[in-house]
Amino acid sequence: MMELKQIATAGTMxxxxxxxxxxxxxxxxxxxxxxxxxxxxxxxxxxLITEMLTKFDLTNVTVSAVDKGALDCTIxxxxxxxxxxxxxxxxxxxxxxxxxxx
Amino acid sequence: MVVNKVGRExxxxxxxxxxxxxxxxxNLADYQLxxxxxxxxxxxxxxxxxxxxxxxxxxxLKDGMTISFHHHFREGDYVxxxxxxxxxxxxxxxxxxxxxxxxxxxxxxxxxxKQGVVTNITSSGLRDKVxxxxxxxxxxNPVVIRSHGGRARxxxxxxxxxxxxxxxxxxxxxxxxxxGTKGKATCGSLGYAMVDAQYADQVVVITDSLVPYPNTxxxxxxxxxxxxxxxxxxxxxxxxAKGATRFTKNPKxxxxxxxxxxMITGSAYFKNGFSFQTGTGGAALAVTxxxxxxMIENNIKASxxxxxxxxxxxxxxxxxxxxxxxxxQDFDHPSAISLGNNPDHYEIDANMxxxxxxxGAVINQLDxxxxxxxxxxxxxxxxxxxxxxxxxxxxxxxxxxxSAACKMSMVIAPVVRGRIPTIxxxxxxxVTPGSSVDVVVTELGVAINPQRTDLIDMFKASRIPQVTxxxxxxxxxQITGEPAPIQxxxxxxxxxxxxxxxxxxxxKNV
Numbered sequence: 001m002m003e004l005k006q007i008a009t010a011g012t013m014x015x016x017x018x019x020x021x022x023x024x025x026x027x028x029x030x031x032x033x034x035x036x037x038x039x040x041x042x043x044x045x046x047x048l049i050t051e052m053l054t055k056f057d058l059t060n061v062t063v064s065a066v067d068k069g070a071l072d073c074t075i076x077x078x079x080x081x082x083x084x085x086x087x088x089x090x091x092x093x094x095x096x097x098x099x100x101x102x
Numbered sequence: 103m104v105v106n107k108v109g110r111e112x113x114x115x116x117x118x119x120x121x122x123x124x125x126x127x128x129n130l131a132d133y134q135l136x137x138x139x140x141x142x143x144x145x146x147x148x149x150x151x152x153x154x155x156x157x158x159x160x161x162x163l164k165d166g167m168t169i170s171f172h173h174h175f176r177e178g179d180y181v182x183x184x185x186x187x188x189x190x191x192x193x194x195x196x197x198x199x200x201x202x203x204x205x206x207x208x209x210x211x212x213x214x215x216k217q218g219v220v221t222n223i224t225s226s227g228l229r230d231k232v233x234x235x236x237x238x239x240x241x242x243n244p245v246v247i248r249s250h251g252g253r254a255r256x257x258x259x260x261x262x263x264x265x266x267x268x269x270x271x272x273x274x275x276x277x278x279x280x281x282g283t284k285g286k287a288t289c290g291s292l293g294y295a296m297v298d299a300q301y302a303d304q305v306v307v308i309t310d311s312l313v314p315y316p317n318t319x320x321x322x323x324x325x326x327x328x329x330x331x332x333x334x335x336x337x338x339x340x341x342x343a344k345g346a347t348r349f350t351k352n353p354k355x356x357x358x359x360x361x362x363x364x365m366i367t368g369s370a371y372f373k374n375g376f377s378f379q380t381g382t383g384g385a386a387l388a389v390t391x392x393x394x395x396x397m398i399e400n401n402i403k404a405s406x407x408x409x410x411x412x413x414x415x416x417x418x419x420x421x422x423x424x425x426x427x428x429x430x431q432d433f434d435h436p437s438a439i440s441l442g443n444n445p446d447h448y449e450i451d452a453n454m455x456x457x458x459x460x461x462g463a464v465i466n467q468l469d470x471x472x473x474x475x476x477x478x479x480x481x482x483x484x485x486x487x488x489x490x491x492x493x494x495x496x497x498x499x500x501x502x503x504x505s506a507a508c509k510m511s512m513v514i515a516p517v518v519r520g521r522i523p524t525i526x527x528x529x530x531x532x533v534t535p536g537s538s539v540d541v542v543v544t545e546l547g548v549a550i551n552p553q554r555t556d557l558i559d560m561f562k563a564s565r566i567p568q569v570t571x572x573x574x575x576x577x578x579x580q581i582t583g584e585p586a587p588i589q590x591x592x593x594x595x596x597x598x599x600x601x602x603x604x605x606x607x608x609x610k611n612v
Contacts, residue, residue, distance in 0.1 A: 039612075
């Protein structure tokens with residue numbers, strides 16, 4: 001199991017974007033999502049964020065996300081970048097990441 | 103539950119009361135005009151009163167009555183809030199309001215609903231805060247959403263009986279001759295107010311620009327007016343044009359506009375003497391500009407433009423590209439000025455504009471209408487009243503009227519907006535039935551309604567990309583994913599009348 005080293009953020013508050021902040025915790029995954037498409041896509045977006053965290057075997061994370069109607073590709077990309085930043089990693093595995101986002 | 107012709111379930115109590123939609127012309131029967139009570143004004147009587155308070159006292163307004171307003175000041179309207187504040191202060195309850203539409207500026211209405219001052223509403227639309235509050239279910243009786251033509255029909259046939267109309271007037275004389283082209287807050291045409299003036303038992307004119315008698319031109323004549331009240335301000339001229347858009351630079355909207363203009367110029371309707379109507383959105387204004395270029399290039403003049411008038415249409419008149427503007431409402435200041443200055447820019451009332459029960463509305467003479475949409479479904483049904491989250495936030499407007507009556511109705515919309523698909527399986531709420539919608543224009547191409555085989559033939563050789571409505575929906579869902587169905591409550595918060603007065607859909611609380 002991997003652990004976040006630091007609080008990390010990715011994305012913006014622009015429309016069609018997702019701003020996501022990851023903070024380490026000791027209690028397990030918590031997702032606080034605010035989305036302007038909550039009713040239609042809220043559960044889907046939570047599942048997508050969880051899916052990305054699972055790729056890195058991360059569970060002790062508090063996720064705070066503000067979604068302004070981002071598409072799936074954007075949600076995945078912002079989440080992955082936040083994870084890398086939180087892990088203090090810069091050696092992006094592009095091949096693997098591309099396979100997730102395609 | 104009763105299922106209507108577009109497959110929507112209407113709760114039985116409302117189906118019994120209103121009837122259900124059975125086709126565009128299924129319920130256009132002969133009828134008796136509504137009657138009204140008239141109190142004659144005698145020589146030496148004075149119509150001018152000192153305040154809105156005095157007008158409420160003089161008209162004898164009391165619990166349970168129906169009052170009306172017009173929405174020509176759009177987001178700049180002060181009149182409805184002023185009158186309702188005084189009614190609330192005087193302790194009058196259980197009032198029905200019948201404004202021609204409701205804007206964001208009318209958010210104080212939420213409190214009057216909660217206090218029991220206002221207990222029934224009919225309107226063309228409901229915007230952000232008021233729409234959200236109604237969708238939450240703060241009003242026990244459902245709001246009746248009527249199109250502009252449908253509202254005129256309802257008043258003329260007596261489905262709405264207005265006890266007192268409180269009509270904001272950009273200018274009036276002391277005897278109640280009113281127009282919208284002079285004064286401090288000019289709104290141009292008073293097309294919606296004219297119907298109220300004609301059919302309300304009592305008419306109170308509220309103005310901030312009292313002019314010497316007689317005030318001309320006369321849009322609402324003294325013969326229909328009981329009282330005149332002068333106040334400091336009836337509206338904010340800036341607010342009248344709020345929401346009216348500038349020419350778009352958005353490449354997606356420009357592409358949609360280009361396809362829409364090419365559909366018009368490529369149609370058999372595009373010839374000398376053709377006519378059209380557009381809305382206010384960025385893409386709609388761009389269509390007008392592309393059309394203008396094509397008209398100059400092909401030496402074609404339009405006989406009239408109709409609307410919903412914007413500066414872009416006033417320019418066409420000035421440039422000699424259209425013969426007449428037929429105007430029920432103005433969306434910006436230059437078009438209001440044009441109405442005052444140009445005899446070929448002509449004011450009409452909502453009954454003449456779009457009523458299905460008049461002896462012929464102007465829309466019946468219209469060739470092409472360009473309309474917007476929040477959603478279009480694979481049956482071509484259009485939603486312009488609720489967001490994809492089920493919350494009331496739009497307006498019926500002239501959408502169903504114009505679509506039903508004109509020769510080629512075109513709905514222009516992007517395939518997706520952010521993550522919200524615009525082309526969907528089933529629209530959240532049906533306002534305009536698919537049988538009225540001839541062409542859907544998107545950035546990915548144009549879908550012609552299969553029922554319009556004549557149009558399919560007309561565009562057989564066209565180079566505009568053509569797609570089916572199902573293909574558009576598939577593309578939209580590929581981009582956004584399939585939205586989860588909305589969870590509604592059991593309370594009916596709005597009834598969507600078709601223009602003939604039957605119910606085409608209902609909206610539940612969310």
